[in-house]
Amino acid sequence: MNAILLLCVVGFVAAQQPQPCVTPQQWEANLFDYSEPNRFMVRGRLSYDATNHRERLLEEVEVGNDREYYDVIALFDLQTEFIYNYKAHNCSRQPLTRPWRDFGIRPDAxxxxxxxxxxxxxxxxxxxxxxxxxxxxxxxxxxxxxxxxxxxxxxxxxSFISHSTQMGRTQSSFFDIVAGISDPNVFIPRPECLTAKEYAMRDTIFGTPAKKFTK
Structure with missing residues (x-):
């Protein structure tokens, strides 16, 4: 009898524990990002796709008195990032080594x-x-x-704050969030970022989900 009562009490307490809600997998928002180690601020418009681990950020970066403007597409499953510099009018492609930032609530939170x-x-x-x-x-x-x-x-x-030994402290704030991705082509890099062959196959390579490509 006591064992049954104990199980009932434990079940009641467990039922009272708050459960994390589920954040939409795809959305767009205005973003304000501040990185404490590098002391730089980022303002921009973020397209976020947790289903396929992709981000597109049209950003203004402020470091001291300097301001730069970029169009950044980060494809985490491909471990590749495309960065278009609006001032220099050029694009660079580089390996993506930073971890995916999941802005949903972790199950163990x-x-x-x-x-x-x-x-x-x-x-x-x-x-x-x-x-x-x-x-x-x-x-x-x-x-x-x-x-x-x-x-x-x-x-x-x-808002989202993270701190780690390797990455330091970063803080993100979101405004004017819209569920879903307004433009299905938002994760396709600019022509300047791709070879002629890649651009001709852009829908296949960078579609949903993104596929691996040959350099």
């Missing part, structure tokens, strides 16, 4: 409760968010500590 950004005193004056944090180890044996806030409804990311 710990809940830090809910709160209003603004106020709950009157309707329409605040945004209810849910807060989660976790630690995890990357394949390169780097321990990453994260803390983020997501909207209570729709589970859209609002």
């Amino acid at each position: 710990r809940s830090f409760g809910e709160a209003y950004i603004g106020t709950s005193a009157l309707p329409g004056l605040g945004l209810l968010v849910t807060m989660w944090g976790t630690n995890h180890t990357t394949p390169s044996n780097d321990t990453v500590r994260t803390f983020g806030t997501w909207t209570y409804r729709a589970c859209l990311p609002v």
